[in-house]
Amino acid sequence: MALQQSIELALASKIGASGLPTMALDAALSAVETALARLSDDDASGRLPLLKLPYATDDLASIREAASFLRRDATDVVFLGTGGSSLGGQALAQLKDYAVPGAGRFIDGPRVHFLDNLDPITFDHILHKLPLSSTRFVAISKSGGTGETLMQTIAVLCALERAGLRARPADTILGLSEPRVAGRKNGLRDLLEPEGVRFLDHDPGVGGRFSVLTNVGLLPAAVLGLDIAAVRQGAADAYDPLRAGGSARDIPAALGAALNIAVGLEGRNITVTMAYADRLERFARWWVQLWAESIGKDGKGSQPVAAIGPVDQHSQMQLYLGGPNDKLFTIMTTGVAGIGPMMDEKLSKRAGEPGFAGRRIGDLVAAQGRATADTLARNGRATRTLHIDKLNERSLGELLMHYMLETILTGYALGVDPFDQPAVEEGKILAKQYLTEAN
Numbered sequence: 436m437a438l439q440q441s442i443e444l445a446l447a448s449k450i451g452a453s454g455l456p457t458m459a460l461d462a463a464l465s466a467v468e469t470a471l472a473r474l475s476d477d478d479a480s481g482r483l484p485l486l487k488l489p490y491a492t493d494d495l496a497s498i499r500e501a502a503s504f505l506r507r508d509a510t511d512v513v514f515l516g517t518g519g520s521s522l523g524g525q526a527l528a529q530l531k532d533y534a535v536p537g538a539g540r541f542i543d544g545p546r547v548h549f550l551d552n553l554d555p556i557t558f559d560h561i562l563h564k565l566p567l568s569s570t571r572f573v574a575i576s577k578s579g580g581t582g583e584t585l586m587q588t589i590a591v592l593c594a595l596e597r598a599g600l601r602a603r604p605a606d607t608i609l610g611l612s613e614p615r616v617a618g619r620k621n622g623l624r625d626l627l628e629p630e631g632v633r634f635l636d637h638d639p640g641v642g643g644r645f646s647v648l649t650n651v652g653l654l655p656a657a658v659l660g661l662d663i664a665a666v667r668q669g670a671a672d673a674y675d676p677l678r679a680g681g682s683a684r685d686i687p688a689a690l691g692a693a694l695n696i697a698v699g700l701e702g703r704n705i706t707v708t709m710a711y712a713d714r715l716e717r718f719a720r721w722w723v724q725l726w727a728e729s730i731g732k733d734g735k736g737s738q739p740v741a742a743i744g745p746v747d748q749h750s751q752m753q754l755y756l757g758g759p760n761d762k763l764f765t766i767m768t769t770g771v772a773g774i775g776p777m778m779d780e781k782l783s784k785r786a787g788e789p790g791f792a793g794r795r796i797g798d799l800v801a802a803q804g805r806a807t808a809d810t811l812a813r814n815g816r817a818t819r820t821l822h823i824d825k826l827n828e829r830s831l832g833e834l835l836m837h838y839m840l841e842t843i844l845t846g847y848a849l850g851v852d853p854f855d856q857p858a859v860e861e862g863k864i865l866a867k868q869y870l871t872e873a874n
């Protein structure tokens with residue numbers, strides 16, 4: 436198990452009166468015990484296919500085969516899709532420098548693009564810049580009905596047509612969506628299947644924001660050459676303690692859920708995750724969707740905020756330490772001490788920082804993560820720490836599964852359904868109405 440979690444710095448016994456009283460944590464733990472029993476029933480009944488994924492290997496060959504198809508003679512692979520149809524893949528892709536400021540441009544092999552936000556200028560620009568004859572597109576939508584993804588896909592088909600490549604969309608595009616269900620429309624399949632485009636099936640029993648361990652997240656990971664079996668093994672590392680049974684206090688994801696619930700009981704409704712690693716930035720965005728859509732309903736929920744260290748110390752820390760004490764902080768660190776460029780002694784002295792001499796950049800980042808957690812705690816801010824010594828496929832798989840389990844258990848304990856998102860439909864319907872009314 437790579438993940439080391441501590442909630443010490445959230446407790447009143449450690450940080451004083453503004454920390455969590457034992458009673459609040461005990462009450463939350465007891466609610467999570469009931470949630471654990473429900474999850475165990477879900478596992479036994481097979482109701483939640485997500486719980487089987489950590490141990491599944493039978494689909495990995497087909498994911499690798501699809502990845503080889505996409506990589507063959509490709510300069511660029513573009514993933515179309517939004518929310519849960521994109522963020523899990525992005526979180527994994529960061530292990531290979533995807534969207535890491537300054538480093539992402541130097542990725543080996545085909546360049547990978549995730550176009551999750553619909554922006555006309557970006558899309559126009561990218562379609563004009565991409566070498567279309569050597570670009571592969573993957574259109575991902577669980578429902579097959581998301582307007583953004585449908586518009587992107589239509590725009591790609593039109594661009595291929597203009598480039599004289601429309602004759603062979605099946606060589607260029609891959610679809611990923613739920614299998615057809617009688618009586619339910621699937622716009623993406625309706626659009627692409629007549630073109631001969633091949634589809635991978637989205638597991639109908641796994642919601643988009645929980646789909647990172649399925650082909651939705653693992654396909655982009657495999658395109659980038661990541662070890663997708665190790666991602667699943669890591670997920671098993673997070674789930675094994677639940678399968679083994681035991682009390683909520685001893686199961687990391689259950690303890691995390693209890694912490695969130697207890698902090699909520701104390702009236703703090705903002706939860707900040709600050710990760711001291713560029714390669715966890717998309718993970719944090721993935722978690723924001725997971726938490727917001729799963730927990731925010733029936734008037735319940737807490738506001739997830741994603742932050743990255745150390746850079747956000749220089750933008751958000753003043754509020755975190757000096758503003759209202761209404762947040763739970765999770766400070767995430769990785770084993771970066773001793774890593775990176777070493778500081779020259781003479782130059783360090785000249786810069787007025789003799790303490791830098793002989794130290795590496797990773798030493799400062801490690802010290803900063805530790806200092807932030809301690810400073811928050813000294814200022815009475817409830818803080819959890821999560822440390823991963825080595826960030827790789829296995830430990831990231833563990834982190835992803837830990838958070839999915841923590842989220843489900845929190846939802847169960849709060850009495851909300853973590854698997855639906857009824858409120859987002861209203862705006863989608865209205866936007867389509869405005870679109871047809873516009874002239």
Ligand SMILES: O=P(O)(O)OC[C@H]1O[C@](O)(CO)[C@@H](O)[C@@H]1O
Nearest residue numbers: 518519520576577578581643859
């Ligand atoms: O994969 P789909 O069906 O295109 O949905 C994309 C995203 O849209 C949502 O349904 C919210 O609008 C998310 O839950 C989902 O991840």
